[in-house]
Amino acid sequence: MPRPKIAIISALAPIIFGLIACQSPPQTTSESPENTNSQPAKTSTTDLPGKGIKIRPSCGPAQISRFIGEIVNLGLSQLGYEVENLKQLAPAALHVALSNGDLDIFAGHREKMQAGLFKKSGGDEKLEQVGEIVSNVFLGYQIDKKTAESAKITNFSQLKDPKIAKLFDSDNDGKANLAGCSAGSPCAEFIDYQIKAYGLQDTVEQDKGEEAPLLADVLARYKQGKPILYFSSNILWITTTLKTGADVIWLEVPFTSLPKDLGEFTAKDTSIDGKNIGYPIDRLRVVGQKEFLKTNPAAKSLFEQIQIPVEDINAELTLIEKGENSPEDIRRHAEAWVKNNQQKFDTWIEEAKKASKPNSN
Numbered sequence: 148m149p150r151p152k153i154a155i156i157s158a159l160a161p162i163i164f165g166l167i168a169c170q171s172p173p174q175t176t177s178e179s180p181e182n183t184n185s186q187p188a189k190t191s192t193t194d195l196p197g198k199g200i201k202i203r204p205s206c207g208p209a210q211i212s213r214f215i216g217e218i219v220n221l222g223l224s225q226l227g228y229e230v231e232n233l234k235q236l237a238p239a240a241l242h243v244a245l246s247n248g249d250l251d252i253f254a255g256h257r258e259k260m261q262a263g264l265f266k267k268s269g270g271d272e273k274l275e276q277v278g279e280i281v282s283n284v285f286l287g288y289q290i291d292k293k294t295a296e297s298a299k300i301t302n303f304s305q306l307k308d309p310k311i312a313k314l315f316d317s318d319n320d321g322k323a324n325l326a327g328c329s330a331g332s333p334c335a336e337f338i339d340y341q342i343k344a345y346g347l348q349d350t351v352e353q354d355k356g357e358e359a360p361l362l363a364d365v366l367a368r369y370k371q372g373k374p375i376l377y378f379s380s381n382i383l384w385i386t387t388t389l390k391t392g393a394d395v396i397w398l399e400v401p402f403t404s405l406p407k408d409l410g411e412f413t414a415k416d417t418s419i420d421g422k423n424i425g426y427p428i429d430r431l432r433v434v435g436q437k438e439f440l441k442t443n444p445a446a447k448s449l450f451e452q453i454q455i456p457v458e459d460i461n462a463e464l465t466l467i468e469k470g471e472n473s474p475e476d477i478r479r480h481a482e483a484w485v486k487n488n489q490q491k492f493d494t495w496i497e498e499a500k501k502a503s504k505p506n507s508n
Contacts, residue, residue, distance in 0.1 A: 204216055288398040
């Protein structure tokens, strides 16, 4: 009889619709609903050099590393590669994983700062550095301009004077507190090396920890009118608030002294605008397994072309610092960056496709 059938269907309808509602939405690759018009014209999948090839990308613990990695991933997806989710690891573990063949690429490798990790992980025999995603990266020590002028501080070595060091002593132990880097990182080891090289062990101590809370404390102290001392870079979100020259200054170092695994450098190499800030100009590159790069010329070509201006890096860091810091937020930011640079991005993709063809050279 029809009535019982209708009754059964009616009873099952809420269950059926409930099951449909619980299903996850489709995963996005290089597109998001808000950026559907930002993608280049569709190409036949048979023309894509990465078709059927999986890539295992990675990023460091710093969130800007994820932003760079997502932009690279969007390009790889356009080339047809099956791109796995970014695997986030500490720099040392990340380089070892690349060397062991557990990962394929890392976009965001600091050529100078992480030179030791590169060598320890097999160096040029196993790995290869390509491209220049971010150029003209420099690092050094900064203090607030007010204290610099009132105490006539221009050189890092002046902190050997206990009276000057005391100005930056935030925990009342007699030593200047220098906001540095996370414990165990090449950056933290570099700072410790220079503190010793300049004979500052008795008057300066590095505060080690995560970047965000360290810099938040620096900014809070500045707003309270207190002296600040921190290891800085032109790719830090704090640079958008504390302007070099207006709010803070770079400290010179008495002479160039760097760990041996970074290489040999002179004062000329570590100087900016005639001021020796103690560290050579660095750049962020892609490092990958040598064999992977050899067998994937399209991917290698893409890595060689991608460039992100320092200004765009700091704009992203500002968004992250303001709370837009989840993996989903950063993916959305990367998609927006591609949309805002679509013409250039499309050119990179087309050039990368050409590199995969036999007579592309």
